[in-house]
Amino acid sequence: MASDFLFVIEVFDEPAFDRMLADLAAAVFADAGFDVATRDELSGEMRQALSAGAAWRRCRVRFEAGAGTLTVSVASDGGVEWEAKRPLSPRSPAS
Numbered sequence: 001m002a003s004d005f006l007f008v009i010e011v012f013d014e015p016a017f018d019r020m021l022a023d024l025a026a027a028v029f030a031d032a033g034f035d036v037a038t039r040d041e042l043s044g045e046m047r048q049a050l051s052a053g054a055a056w057r058r059c060r061v062r063f064e065a066g067a068g069t070l071t072v073s074v075a076s077d078g079g080v081e082w083e084a085k086r087p088l089s090p091r092s093p094a095s
Helices: 014-031 036-056
Strands: 005-011 059-066 069-076 081-087
Touching: 005 014, 014 036, 014 059, 014 069, 036 059, 036 069, 036 081
Parallel strands: none
Antiparallel strands: 005 059, 059 069, 069 081
C-alpha cells in the first residue's frame, strides 16, 4: 500500500539549522530506500541549494512522496530554486 506524504519546513536562518536539516534529509532518504551514494548525492545538492538561497534568509525545503517518486525541492524568497526527483525503492514504506 502506498504511503504518499508531503513535508515542508521553512527556515529563516539556514546556517543555524544545518544539522537539523541534514538529519531530516538523512532520515527521509533512508526511509525512501535510497542507497548511500544516492543519499550523499541528494544531501550535497540540497546543501548547495540552501547555501545559494541563504543570502535571502528564508528558505523552504519540501519532501513529497507520491506515485512511486520522491521529490525534494528548495526555494528561497530570492527566487533560488532547486528540485530533484528519484524513484522510491520498492522496499520503502512510502512506495
